[in-house]
Amino acid sequence: MSYIQIKSVSKKYGDLTAVDNISFEIKEGELFGLLGPNGAGKSTLISIITTLIKPSGGQILVNGLDIKTKQSEVKKILGLVPQDIALYPTLTAGENLAFWGKMYGLGGRLLKERVKEALEIAGLSDRAKNRIDSFSGGMKRRINIAAALLHKPKVLIMDEPTVGIDPQSRNHILETVQKLNKEGMTVIYTSHYMEEIEFLCSYIGIMDHGKIIAMGTKEELRKLVSNKDVIKIKLTNENDAVFNTIKKLDNVDNITFIDGDLSINTGNADTVLAKIISTLENAKCKIQTINIEQSNLESVFLHLTGRALRD
Amino acid sequence: MNKIINIAVFDFKKLFRDKVAILSMILLPLVFTFIMSSIYPNSKDIQEIPKVGVGVTNLCSSELAATLVEELRADPSVYLLELTEQEILDAVKSSGIEVGFIIPEDFGQEKEDIINYNITVVKTPSSSGHSAIVSILESSFTEIIAKEGTRGYYKNKLDSLNITEQNRILFILSKKFDEKINKGSLVTVESSVYTAGNNIKKFDGRAQSSMGIAVMFVMFIVIIGGMGTILDDKKNNTWGRLGISPTSFTQIMAGKILGTFIKGWTQIIVLILFGKFVLGVDWGNSLGTSIIVLSIYLLSVTGIGMFLATLVKTDAQLGPLATIIIIPTSMLSGCYWPIEIMSETMQKIAVLFPQYWAMKALRSTVIANMSLSDTAIPLIIMGAMGMFFFVLSTMSGAFKHEPKQKRGKGADVAA
Amino acid sequence: MIFNIALKDLKVIARDKKALILLLIMPIVITFILGAAFGSSFSKRGLDITVFPVAVVDKDGGDQAKAFIEDFLVKDLSSLFTTQIATEEEAFNLLNSEKVSTVIVIPENFTDNINNGENSIIEIKSHINQQFNSNLVSSVVNGYMQKLSLGNTGANAAIETSQEYNLPLNSEDGTFEAQGVIQELQIRFNTDTLAFTESNQEKNKSISSIQYYSAAMLIMFLLFGALRGARMMIEERETRTLGRVLTTRANIATMVLGKFLGFFIICTCQALVLILFARFVYGVYWGSSILGFTLLTLSTIFAGSAFAMFLSSISKTSEAADGLGNILIQVFTVLGGGMIPVQLLPQFMQSLSRLTLNWWAMQGYVDLMFGRDLITILPSVGVLLLMGVLFLGVGITKLRLQ
Structure with a gap:
């Protein structure tokens, strides 16, 4: 049963179309990943779902409620973890959580319990009395997430929750997300980190230039590039002519070259690899390393757009 | 809410x-x-008005000048210092006194039909307190003039009546004048802010x-x-x-x-x-x-x-x-x-x-x-x-x- | 090296429009307002008084009241205010609606009381928003009543004395005698008035309020300018670029001096703009001694920059320095005569004034504006330099220890 229905939603800023006629559905209890490079329109879409931005067109239903007409009911169902830390730096972690809890209508003993729980989820119970501005980036991120959990939302929307933090905090966050989802929470997780989406999400949408360019389970998406490997070659010098030669080889589907990294999508790495290496050597390109990767979301994106995720 | x-x-x-x-x-x-x-x-205790430092150099030996200085000294808002001219200039410059007065030697004397009542004032140009002191001097002076005037007028009368014992009568006149002055001005002016209700309030x-x-x-x-x-x-x-x-x-x-x-x-x-x-x-x-x-x-x-x-x-x-x-x-x-x-x-x-x-x-x-x-x-x-x-x-x-x-x-x- | 550091700071500040507004436009505006506000307390020109309405209530109706109203209020003072006669009720209605600024109430039996030597009270009621005009009314009425009182006091004394000694009077009831004294005194009051001349020392010299406040605001905003520099110094410490600069060949003394030079140049540029603006737009005369003026301005800037240095050495964050600096500068300015003339303050406050660098700088500028020479301002310059050296010394010592 689909819990969130997005029906031909678009958003235009003058000439720029940030979200371009998007439609999809998210089932209850799903961990939905929204993957795409920076500027793909993920945050705009999230802002539209959370009622911060009015769409130029289209309709969104959350649990059957139109977000336009039933705004305050929808807001109570949703919990958003914003991309930027949205906390008061001079207040303590506990005070911040208490504040946001009250903004969701919590009070009294329930509020105290929820704040305690949220601090436990963030793993920062012992730092409740410390001011946010004394926290590290990762700790702030964790409180930033905790603040969205206080009212036990049916849907948790996380907009790039792991930007710029240490690996330890990142692992903590990913584990938390998994745990919350197992407890039955529907989660929308946006990121431009392919690994995170791949690790977490059961159902994935890939976004680029304001459009959903592919959608499905991990397996379904991989099938798009099935039997395709990625050969990654690190070069110390470059030669545009030779790239064109490689492109024309049999079994080579696509080729990108970024900062000395040559990525080649191919149907069969074993047959084509020898040819590629000899072509490169003939052109006097020096090879540092060669890697052969099985297909992943990165290669899906590459396959669909001809660009790498992080260019 | x-x-x-x-x-x-x-x-x-x-x-x-x-x-x-x-x-x-x-x-x-x-x-x-x-x-x-x-x-x-402070509105509550007016007595707390800080005294203003005033310097005086009296170069004149007349009774008029001496009385004027004494009147100034008697004023509750004045702290009077008798200084030399130079001291006055220095004290004003260093803000030791608010204002200084120099009473000239020929104060109250007639010269070419004009009586010299000129007093030299020494103050800094930005002084704001001097005008209050000047008006104290003026008011004291008016009082002295009134007394002198009455006395002079009465003396003329006595002269025209050829009355002896003039000194004694004039002494009594002065005494009566002083008594009346001490009882307060005949007409006093009371200024206050118009307030709702009848209480009188100063600004x-x-x-x-x-x-x-x-x-x-x-x-x-x-x-x-x-x-x-x-x-x-x-x-x-x-x-x-x-x-x-x-x-x-x-x-x-x-x-x-x-x-x-x-x-x-x-x-x-x-x-x-x-x-x-x-x-x-x-x-x-x-x-x-x-x-x-x-x-x-x-x-x-x-x-x-x-x-x-x-x-x-x-x-x-x-x-x-x-x-x-x-x-x-x-x-x-x-x-x-x-x-x-x-x-x-x-x-x-x-x-x-x-x-x-x-x-x-x-x-x-x-x-x-x-x-x-x-x-x-x-x-x-x-x-x-x-x-x-x-x-x-x-x-x-x-x-x-x-x-x-x-x-x-x-x-x-x-x- | 030192110049390099200073130059960088200059570039940073020149890009900051907000700071430019605060450091240049603000002093110009405030100087103008202060100059306009206190237009009269410095120059000898009187205020431009517009004629304002006054109501008088005559509860007496006698000759004395009539003379007071008709001859004095209506005739003599017509250039000051217009007088309208009203009943008590009318008058207070007018006052309440601010249609008149002041109500003068002549009590019952006013004339009789004066003639009988009994006291009476003239009431002057002013509207709360018309204090200035009311004070004017009070003071002229006071002057009139003092003379009226003294005249009658003299007359009464004369009559009583005559009665006591049984002296022959010119008329049965003594009125003539009384009139004689009163007339005599009125003449004397008009001829014998004190005249005040200002001492030669300061004669013909006065400074206008715009002059005074141009100097006061110059000093205040120089301090703000220096504070801005101090903030940059701490921001540098916060963003760790201070550490980076120190890892180059620069040592702490070079660093401090470079920063200090930066403040100094910033403040000098600011001073130059403000001084020239005041000179050519407001027509402010800064004195005739160019040498003295330059010396005084530079020592003020020196003391101000050193103060900023000191501030940055004792504050941990740029916000703290900013806040503390703002507070101190404003307090110094009020105390040092930058907003209201120091002479208005009570004595103990005036002594406190001397602890501020604003006061010393102000004294120097005022001296120069009076046309005095270099020698007169040397004490001010000396104290400013001493303050500067002290602030700088403490600043460097504190930074060394960090």
Whole structure:
């Protein structure tokens, strides 16, 4: 049963179309990943779902409620973890959580319990009395997430929750997300980190230039590039002519070259690899390393757009 | 309602986390009030008037000159020093005395049909206290002239009647004259401020200056400490987060305004109590009306603060903008000094500022004990100003919760 | 090296429009307002008084009251205010609605009381928003009543003495005698008045309020300018670029001196703009001694920059320095005579004034504006330099220890 229905939603800023006629559905209890490079329109879409931005067109239903007409009911169902830390730096972690809890209508003993729980989820119970501005980036991120959990939302929307933090905090966050989802929470997780989406999400949408360019389970998406490997070659010098030669080889589907990294999508790495290496050597390109990767979301994106995720 | 209170209470809490804000919003106005009100004597005990240092060099040996000096010495507000000419010049220059007088050798003597009553005054050009001393001298002199005149006229009469024993009679005349003088002037003039009710009240400079400082600093706390929190919320991204919480825009704004109100009133209360108990300022009998006046003033300034907050992007920009607006307009509105000392044009310009109306209304309630109906016009004007700016700023759409668009920058935003 | 550091700071500040507004436009505006506000307390020109309305209530109706109203209020003072005669009720209604600024009430039996040597009281009620005009009314009425009282006191004394000694009087009831004394005294009051001349020392010299406040605001905003520099210094410490600069060949002394030079140049540029603006737009005369003026300005800037240095050494964050600096500068300015003339303050406050660098700088500028020479301002310059050295010394010592 689909819990969130997005029906031909678009958003235009003058000439720029940030979200371009998007439609999809998210089932209850799903961990939905929204993957795409920076500027793909993920945050705009999230802002539209959370009622911060009015769409130029289209309709969104959350649990059957139109977000336009039933705004305050929808807001109570949703919990958003914003991309930027949205906390008061001079207040303590506990005070911040208490504040946001009250903004969701919590009070009294329930509020105290929820704040305690949220601090436990963030793993920062012992730092409740410390001011946010004394926290590290990762700790702030964790409180930033905790603040969205206080009212036990049916849907948790996380907009790039792991930007710029240490690996330890990142692992903590990913584990938390998994745990919350197992407890039955529907989660929308946006990121431009392919690994995170791949690790977490059961159902994935890939976004680029304001459009959903592919959608499905991990397996379904991989099938798009099935039997395709990625050969990654690190070069110390470059030669545009030779790239064109490689492109024309049999079994080579696509080729990108970024900062000395040559990525080649191919149907069969074993047959084509020898040819590629000899072509490169003939052109006097020096090879540092060669890697052969099985297909992943990165290669899906590459396959669909001809660009790498992080260019 | 809970959410509104929540926003207000936490805004208030945040203010107290900022020590610098506390210093500049509570301590600075206290210091200002202290210094500015020290210009005026304490309204409760007039005896405390500080004596003004006055220097005199009497080069004249006449009785007239000597009497004049004694009269000056006898005045309760004068601390008289007899100095040489040079000492007077030095003392004035170093501000040791407020003013110096040099009575010339030929004082009171006739020269070419004109009696010389010339006294040389030594003062700094910026001296403001000298005029009071000069009028003491003038008044003493008039008294001496009256006595001398009566005596002279009477002596002529006695002469024309060929009466002996003149000295004794003239002595009695002088004695009677002095007795009458000591009983007080025949006609006294009593000036007071017209107040509601029948109590007589003198104009209270301390109350006026304390009010002025309060009116000005309240504007600071309302604009920077109050409406500035919206910008602060934007900076902290919490403005957007407030927008996605199930709280309406009206509730959020009401919370912000309530928080601002609490801050403003905290400052007002601190200043009123400080004025009352430390400086002995009399805040008058119509305290209730004054509270209404200040509340409406707070609302009108809140409207202005909200408007200013729409003009800038960060609270770091709001500070200088607010300062450049608040200080000059407060000066023009009579927060620093009585507005009457300024030129007519300046006084007309002042009508544009809410501080002017607040001061006007407060003078009526604090000093003249007037009632609400007497302050209706200032209240209506302040209310209208507040509404105008409130509507203007909500219409501007600057408080939308929309996140900033990082359009087309995808590629160069670092991961 | 030192210049390099200073130059960088200059570039940073020149890009900051907000700071430019605060440091240049603000002083110009405030100087103008202060100058206009205190237009009369410095120059000898009187205020431009517009004729304002006054109501008089005559409860007496006798000759004395009539003479007071018709000859004095209506005729003699017509250039000051217009007088309208009203009943008590009318008069207070007018006052309440601020249609008149002042109400003068002549009590019942005023004339009789004067003739019988009994006391009476003239009441002057003023509207709260019309204190200035009311004070004017009070003082002229006071003067009139003093002379009236003294005249009659003299007359009464004369009559009583005559009666006591049984001297032959010119008329049965003594009125003539009384009139004679009163007339004599009125003549004397008009001829024998004190005249005051200002001592030669300061004669013909006065400074206008715009002059005074140009100097006061110059000093205040120089301090703000220096504070801005101090903030940059701490921001540098906060962003750790200070550490980075120190890892180059620069040592702490070079660093401090470079920063100090930066403040100094910033303030000098600011001073130059403000001084020239005041000179050519407001027509402010800064004195005739160019050498003295330059020396005084530079020592003020020196003391101000050193003060900023000191501030940055004792504050942990740029916000703290900013807040503390703002507070101190404003307090110094009020105390040092920058907003209201120091002479208005009570004696103990005036002594406190001398602890501020504003006061010393102000004294120097005022001296120069009076046309005095270099020698007169040397004490001010000396104290400013001493203050500067002290602040700088403490600043460097504190930074060394960090």
